Amino acid sequence: MSKFAAAVLNRKGGVGKTTVAVILAEIALVRHNRVLAIDLDPSRNFSDALGFMKNYFRSSLRVKNTLEESDADAPEEWIVIDCPPTLNEESKYAVDFADIVVVPVRPDFFSLSNLGVLYSTAKKFGKEKAQLPLVKVGYDSSVMTKIANQLISERDYPVAEELPLHKHIPYNITSGRVWSTGLIARSRQPYERLYDKLMKAVDRLQNGITDINEVWTDRKEEESDEDI
Numbered sequence: 001m002s003k004f005a006a007a008v009l010n011r012k013g014g015v016g017k018t019t020v021a022v023i024l025a026e027i028a029l030v031r032h033n034r035v036l037a038i039d040l041d042p043s044r045n046f047s048d049a050l051g052f053m054k055n056y057f058r059s060s061l062r063v064k065n066t067l068e069e070s071d072a073d074a075p076e077e078w079i080v081i082d083c084p085p086t087l088n089e090e091s092k093y094a095v096d097f098a099d100i101v102v103v104p105v106r107p108d109f110f111s112l113s114n115l116g117v118l119y120s121t122a123k124k125f126g127k128e129k130a131q132l133p134l135v136k137v138g139y140d141s142s143v144m145t146k147i148a149n150q151l152i153s154e155r156d157y158p159v160a161e162e163l164p165l166h167k168h169i170p171y172n173i174t175s176g177r178v179w180s181t182g183l184i185a186r187s188r189q190p191y192e193r194l195y196d197k198l199m200k201a202v203d204r205l206q207n208g209i210t211d212i213n214e215v216w217t218d219r220k221e222e223e224s225d226e227d228i
Helices: 017-030 045-051 054-060 069-073 089-097 109-113 115-124 143-154 168-174 185-206 212-216 219-227
Strands: 004-008 035-039 061-064 078-082 100-105 134-137 159-163
Touching: 004 017, 004 089, 004 185, 017 035, 017 045, 017 054, 017 078, 017 100, 017 168, 017 185, 035 045, 045 061, 054 061, 089 115, 100 109, 100 115, 100 185, 109 143, 134 143, 159 185, 185 212
Parallel strands: 004 078, 004 100, 035 061, 035 078, 100 134, 134 159
Antiparallel strands: none
16 A cells, blocks of 8 residues: 545544544654645644644655645655534545545534434445444443444444543643653554554455455454454
8 A cells, every 4th residue: 555545524523533633643654654634624723733743753744734636646655634524525525535534423412413424425425334434532331322332333334443532642732742642552552553453444445345344343353352
């Protein structure tokens, strides 16, 4: 895989969309990829957060505020697109452009109720359901989480990863630090695992695999479970 484009989108704000976009971009940079970060959200928080990182990553990071057809030929290996919390024309173009659309969701009805429109829109652009994985943010043992999980299961939405809420991450991002500053290895694992799953998923999709379970199941973990 020579290039990978990920859009991060949910029509509901406050679900961790920009945080996920920043983390994916920074993990890609730490793993020695060049990254083109495209900030389509008028708040420009994605641009601001990554602007702090230019001293760390220098020529490996480029940030811009428009998505253009020519970006498909950009020299960077990774393209991360932070979309606004709406399905406007820019967001729709990002859905069409991206290899995978990452959809952060919180355990509440508002971040889940609009997903049908997003998946329907993506289908019009020829996207498979497996190309729009959910990232569950802050799911716990509450009743609302159980209801949200049931809804996700009933509608057969693909799930890439569950990310815990960690107070140090937003602090790091807003204060100009790398997202993982001060986090122990165990705390970093879910975010790094998301990155790895995206890499595996896009390879499977490019090989014509579109079944949700096949795309988003970690086969090594599955084999290990069978061996126990």
